[in-house]
Every structure is written in C-alpha cells, then in structure tokens.
Amino acid sequence: MDAVFTKCERCGQPIYEKDLGARFNVCPHCEFHYPLSAPARIRLLLDRGSFEERDVGLLAGDPLGFEGYEERLAKARRRTGLDDAVVSGVGSLGGRRVALAVMDFRFIGGSMGSVVGEKVARTVEHAYAEELPLVIVSASGGARMFEGVYSLMQLAKTSVALSRYVEGSWPYVSVLTDPTFGGVTASFATAADVVIAEPGARIGFAGARVIEQTTRERLPEGFQTAEFQRDHGMVDRIVHRLALRGDIERLLGFVA
C-alpha cells in the first residue's frame, strides 16, 4: 500500500501512516492498539541500541511432513524477514538488563511450534544463567497445527524451563497482546509473577468462535478482552502500549 494515510479500522478517522508508526501502531484518535511486529516491540521496550539478539538461526523443520507446511514457512519468512514467530535476546530496559522474548503474530498467526518453544525456553535459561529479569511479550493464535504433537510438547518444554527460573528470585513479567490464545496462554504466558495486558487485547484459552460453535452460547460483549480478564482476576494490569516501557521499569524497580 502506498497511501500516506490510512483509515482507522476502529474509529474510521484518517491516520497518517507516519503518525501510526511513531505511536507504535496505536491510533492517535481512538487509541486502538493494532498488532505490533516483534522488531518494533523491541524498539518500544528496550533502550536504544541495547538489544543483542540471541539464538538466531533456529529454523522449523517439518517433523511430520505436513502438507503445505514448508510453503507456509517460506512465505512467512519472506513476508516478515523473521526465522519464526519469536525474536529474543537480552537488552536494557530503563538501564536494567533483562532477557526478552517477543512474539510476532504476522508469522503464521504467532503459532507455537518447536522454534517458538525452544527460543522461549532458551530466553528463560539466559535469564536464569545471567540472573536477569525475564520479560515475554505474547501474541499467538495458539498451536502450530502443522507440527502436531510437537507443538503440544512446547507447553511442556517452556514449563520445565520456567519451573527452574521461578525457584530463583528474579521476576518474570508476561505481557499479553492481541491476540493471545491456546497453548501459549495455557503455558508460559500465564505462569508469570505479574501479567500485564494491552487494552482491548483478546486473551483466552479457546477462541470465541470455537466456543460459540461448540456450546451455541451467545457470548457477552467484551468477552475475553484484557479488561474482561482483569475483571475475572486473571490479569494484573492493563497498560497502554506507549506507557508499557515505563510501567515495566517501575515494576522492576520493586522486584529486580
């Protein structure tokens, strides 16, 4: 798209794309939070130039020989310039070193396959070995079906890695963004000391459409939003994207 301005899908107001980019994809009129790529998220959170990417070059195999998977991977790599749906490493946040993993929804819906699980586990292990606070930003539609049970096993892999980390006294902060579902929510994303969510983010185990199909239930307005999850006691804080870095910095001031 070569237009210099676009129309907000939420409020319908025209937005200069430059403005949207400068506000990390938050609408300047209605504050709607659009998805944010992992590289942009890292720029948002970490001190300029402090990010050292780790574990680059892990590539998904096609363990089951699942029809169409190789093509999907190739396309996602081309479109995003990423190896898989997570970018990870260490860097400083407000002058404090942290281990950070950020998911990218553009890569096959942020689905969790072996590489996502492995990079998350390694980030946890870097944090453990180097005694750093751990920050993980999630965005995931759920399992990577093309990897079948290997995808399911990533819940176990990330859990065993985290179970060591939480024996120590360094904090784990999980940030849930739109959308975070399935295996990611049912494992590392909710096993944190503090769970932060972005306004309006849809968060849950099963997606609303699946629930409607299986139970024929009409779901209430705002079902599974960040606010819904906070009101049900599942999320600690809702934090505007542009305040996120400062918010985590404040938190680490208490516990890191």
Next chain:
Amino acid sequence: MILEFERPIKELEERISGLHRLAGGSEGLQAEISRLEDALDAAKRRVYSNLSPYQRVQVARHPDRPNFRAYRDALTEDFYELSGDRLHGDDAAVRGGFARLKPELGGHPVVLVGHDKGADVKARVAGNFGMAHPEGYRKVGRFYELAVRFGLPIVLLVDTPGAFAGRQAEERGQAWAISADLMALSRAPVPVVSFVIGEGGSGGALAMCLADYVGMLENSYLSVIAPESCASIIFRDPGRAAEAAEALKLTARDLKEHGIVDEVLPEPLGGAHNEPEDAIDTVGGALGRVVSGLSEADPEALVAARHDRYRRIGERAMQDGTG
C-alpha cells in the same frame, strides 16, 4: 455402539450366535460354526491390524471403552476420593485421591488422578464427557500438591477430548489452571506416571501427562487438536478429518516412533472395548512395573530427568543453525 469398520465382525458374530441357537446338540452345524469362527478371527485380525489413524480415534472414543472407574476398581484398592478445588466447586470430569495399588502390582500407596468420562449417560453428562473446567484442573493441582507433601507417586489416567471450551471455563481462567498444573508437574519431586487410556486431547491431556513415564494404549491418541477441528481449520473441510488424523501423527505408535511417549501398550484384538479386562491387565502390568521401578528414585534426580526429557523433546523438529 458398532463402529462402521466393525460391521463385518459384528455380522459374523451374529451369524455364529444364531447358528449356536439353531444347532442345539446337532453336529451337522458344528462344522459350519467352526468355519465361521475361523472367518471371524481372520476378519478381526484383518480389520484391527489395519486400523487407520482416524479409525483408532473412533476406537479411543468408543463409549464401551474401559474408563477411569474400571481401571480404578481393577488396579487399586481402598480408593480414598477427595473433592473440590477449594475455590469454586467440584468438577466430576476429573477424579482423584489416595489409592493403594493391588498387592500383585506392588501395593504402593499413590495419588491416583484421572479424567472420568463416566460409564452411563447420566455419569457422562455429570462428567461433561471428560472435559474439565478450570475447577477440575485446580482440583488436580491440589492432588499434585498433596502427592508432593506426602512423597507419593502421582498416577495419571488420561482420557479427555480436551479441556472444556465454554464461556464459564474462560471466565474462570481455563488457560491459567492448565498452566499451573504444567508448572506443578514440572517440579514435583515424586514419580509421575501417566497412561493415555483413550483420548488425549491437547492441553487438557498434557496437564496430566507431563511425566517420567507415559504409556499409551495401542488405540488411544494424543493430539494438539481434534482431527475434525484440524480439518476445518487447515483444509477448511471438517469432512477431511481422516486425512487430518493421518497428518497429525497422533497414534500411540507414531508418538513412540517420534520419541514422545515411552511405551505402546497392546490392546486385545478387537480393541479395549471388546475385552476390557485384558486392556486393564496390560495397563496394570506396566503400572506396577513402572511405579516399583521409580519408587526408590532420588526425588531431585527425577525432577532433573523430567526437565531434560521435555527440554529436549522435539530437537529433531528443528534445524539448529545457532552453532
């Protein structure tokens, strides 16, 4: 219930019993009966040794398949059931408590936990067909804590289509409850032994099979998603469930080959629902052997080995170019 591919077997069985009725003491029909019995045996072998993955899924879901209660009654004595999550309620989709394995299985006291699909319609509805709500997974989490506190092995029987997907389950934090169970099993310094006896549906199954030993009955399955749902999402056609089941590599044999589970437990010819006692005996044999084998293990070593097992799982699913 008769599965489609079981029809030729059932027809032969009916003809044989019909002839038995006719035959009385007559010897003339005996030859015909024994011919049909041979044919029946051959048909069973033919059908059951060539089940497709999706047919196995159907066997795993068979309503007459032995369930949690059957295993509990046959393999343990003095099951001391405990209820409730101490927060919301008691979920009948999962059951558990203290139990003592039968003397011939070593007689160990254990914490026994399983999905309960129920044996009749009423129990099935009460147990939501084995699909637990968050209170179920939190109850299970309590049992894990009790096992750790008293140093008892955790014995798990997995048989669920999946954790329940519903409004209330979401309101009460289904994902949070499952995640907490995974974390609890990750660090429980006691033996954790799990058997997939029927359906192993995704996170709701994994919350009860992150273990030191995972055994799967031959016709059980373990999958990240139900084949029907996978077919609607990937192929945009729920009718292609059989293909999806094939592609997902969800059978016990596939999972053993991929190094995900430890053992495939053979089922009697015709599936566990045809000879429940045989299937239960097979599981019992493995249970006794594994619990006895792990009972003297060093608790820290168990946790370390469990960590390494799941940390390394699926290494071959990636190309590691990180050096």
